[in-house]
Amino acid sequence: MMTMPEIERCLRQLRLSGVRDTLQTRVLQAQGANQPFLETFSLILQDELDRRQSRLIERRYQQSGLDEKLTLAEFDWSFNPKLPRQTCFQLHTLAFIAAGENALLVGKPGTGKSHIAKAIAYQAILQSHKVQYLETDDFFHRYALNSPAQREVRLRTIIDCDLLVLDDLFLARAIPDDAGTLLQTLIHQRYKLRRSVIVTSNRVVQDWGAYLGDNTMSTTILDRLMHHCHLLEFDGRSYRLKEAAEALARETNSN
Numbered sequence: 001m002m003t004m005p006e007i008e009r010c011l012r013q014l015r016l017s018g019v020r021d022t023l024q025t026r027v028l029q030a031q032g033a034n035q036p037f038l039e040t041f042s043l044i045l046q047d048e049l050d051r052r053q054s055r056l057i058e059r060r061y062q063q064s065g066l067d068e069k070l071t072l073a074e075f076d077w078s079f080n081p082k083l084p085r086q087t088c089f090q091l092h093t094l095a096f097i098a099a100g101e102n103a104l105l106v107g108k109p110g111t112g113k114s115h116i117a118k119a120i121a122y123q124a125i126l127q128s129h130k131v132q133y134l135e136t137d138d139f140f141h142r143y144a145l146n147s148p149a150q151r152e153v154r155l156r157t158i159i160d161c162d163l164l165v166l167d168d169l170f171l172a173r174a175i176p177d178d179a180g181t182l183l184q185t186l187i188h189q190r191y192k193l194r195r196s197v198i199v200t201s202n203r204v205v206q207d208w209g210a211y212l213g214d215n216t217m218s219t220t221i222l223d224r225l226m227h228h229c230h231l232l233e234f235d236g237r238s239y240r241l242k243e244a245a246e247a248l249a250r251e252t253n254s255n
Contacts, residue, residue, distance in 0.1 A: 018051025107234025
């Protein structure tokens with residue numbers, strides 16, 4: 001019979017880190033409760049599955065481009081009570097991903113569009129979906145600097161993921177020359193594959209043609225994006241201005 005160090009060495013060779021990390025605890029629990037072998041073994045296997053799932057989620061989060069793990073529970077719904085709360089929670093169920101639907105969040109700056117999009121994206125990662133989150137204007141500029149081979153790999157990753165988030169589309173008034181064509185390609189390819197896109201923007205859709213410099217291209221993009229799409233309008237006061245005012249008040253009171 002193997003000793004405990006020998007068993008741990010074998011588990012390390014088999015890359016069963018979940019089993020290795022909890023084995024001694026499970027053995028003591030089994031001895032103390034006089035557990036049947038199969039019950040103990042089932043718990044040990046579940047430890048390994050939990051560890052692997054946790055690693056998969058963390059790996060997909062790192063690959064997604066998200067910079068924070070937000071949830072809808074953290075969102076202050078009372079600050080702007082007219083926000084489309086019910087629809088946001090419906091999107092959070094992720095049924096729209098299974099249906100191959102899109103979501104367009106449009107409205108004033110600072111009203112929570114990015115928070116909602118990031119929270120839905122993080123929930124998708126927790127449910128084992130592949131996600132790509134892009135700060136859109138920054139992505140346009142970085143993509144233009146890549147080599148053709150790098151562009152092809154990057155484009156394939158974005159097209160193939162389960163959920164694509166294009167955050168703050170047209171935040172800048174001017175976009176790179178090829179950005180419109182790139183945007184059209186992304187939307188068109190994902191439309192053909194019935195893969196979901198979330199877009200957030202401060203710009204009303206009627207003005208997209210002006211930012212793209214091509215009304216026909218804008219119509220083509222919107223035609224595919226808006227087919228099977230949830231449209232959410234965000235109106236109200238800015239959370240960022242509220243937080244800035246609160247920070248200023250705390251600083252004033254401390255002095």
